[in-house]
Amino acid sequence: MNILITGGAGYIGSHTCVAAYAAGHTMTILDDLSNSSPESLNRIETISGKRPRLVVGDIGDRSVVRSLLDSETFDAVIHFAGFKAVGESVAKPWEYYQNNIAGTLVLLDEMRKHGLYNLVFSSSATVYGNPDPKNLPLREDAPLAAVSPYGQTKLWLEDIMRAMAAADPNWHILLLRYFNPVGAHESGLMGEDPNGIPNNLMPYITQVAIGRLKELTIFGNDYPTRDGTCIRDYIHVCDLAEGHIAALRRVAELPGCTPVNLGSGNGVSVAELVTSFEKALGRPLPHRYGPRRPGDAAACYADASRALELFGWKTKRNADDMCRDAWNWQSKNPQGYHTK
Ligand code: NAD
Ligand code: UDP
Helix, strand or coil: EEEEEEEECCHHHHHHHHHHCCCCHHHCCCCCCCCCCHHHHHHHHHHCCCEEEEEEECCCCHHHHHHHHHHHHCEEEEEECCCCCCHHHHHHHHHHHHHHHHHHHHHHHHHHCCCCEEEEEEHHHHHHHHHHHHHCCCCCCCCCCCCCCCHHHHHHHHHHHHHHHCCCCCCEEEEEEEEEEEEECCCCCCCCCCCCCCCCCHHHHHHHCCCCCCCCEEEEECCCCCCCCEEEEEEEEEHHHHHHHHHHHHHCCCCCEEEECCCCCCCCEHHHHHHHHHHHCCCCCEEECCCCCCCCCCCCCCCCCCHHHHHCHHHHHHCHEEEEEEEHHHCHHHCCCCCC
């Protein structure tokens, strides 16, 4: 297939490009590089022996999207482009609505004008809000709620896509709800490279390990979980990338708009992840326990059975693999890609 990958220079997008090459696809990336470095394309090329065409531009810039779709015929779009930081979205809601929602509306409009109806969309487990423990593991029909402007952009885009698909039977849309993507390509050439002090657990851990940060604070050890720390469903970014390729194989046969969880189905606690990481590191990771982080759910993990049923896909890599690869990336690239 020939695929348009928006946001393909970013963390999940770049790993998906490698998986797409391995599956024999061709691709063009549309990315404005607002949160990524073109260095990621050099790394894709080193790993795959091929380099995607990069169009530097904004998905919300109609002239860019139109001329790209005029100039090339695509079989499907994987739409990663968007802002993704929960905390930043609280401080800058307008920027999130503008970039994620207004931008996606332009992309969707140009897609339909060009007869391009196969779409794989990056949604998130954030659409489940703060889940009621009785709904765990989360199935795709669990109640939906948004707890931040970022979460609203994902939920509203899902609603928009559901309505568009209900009104026009041409659409084939897969709403992939990612749980907690972590880890890096096993080569250590590609990985997560956040701006500033990370908010997410794994990049915070790796930056403590490399000495850029002093110690990890574990937010809360009095949750009603097996060790008192929060439970999440971490998914290796290469499993996630392969999940997109599995979704692409089916998208043309699945009409309408279908939500699919991409998670492992296993809950791992913060303390368990730290223990796995210490195994990879070969020494203790400086950490202490602190108060709960406001708004955190005690536990959130997927029922991953629909992805297996529809795509024949499930995760292959465990928490030890995620920690080994995250540390391999961070230790080989102490400052990430450097060039952002
Ligand atoms: P990322 O920031 O590394 O990648 C996003 C890419 O999109 C970046 O390269 C950025 O430059 C680009 N971009 C942003 N706005 C753009 C615009 N208007 N036009 C063109 N390019 C634009 O993030 P990621 O972690 O790779 O996430 C990819 C997608 O997956 C996002 O939509 C994110 O919301 C979603 N997601 C991520 C996670 C996670 O934990 N990483 C979890 C659930 C969902
Ligand atoms: N967490 C933590 N210390 C940190 C960052 C995160 O203890 O410095 C915990 C957080 O409370 C949550 C888990 O790690 O229980 C995963 O947090 P992250 O922000 O990565 O993902 P999310 O909470 O959005 O699922």
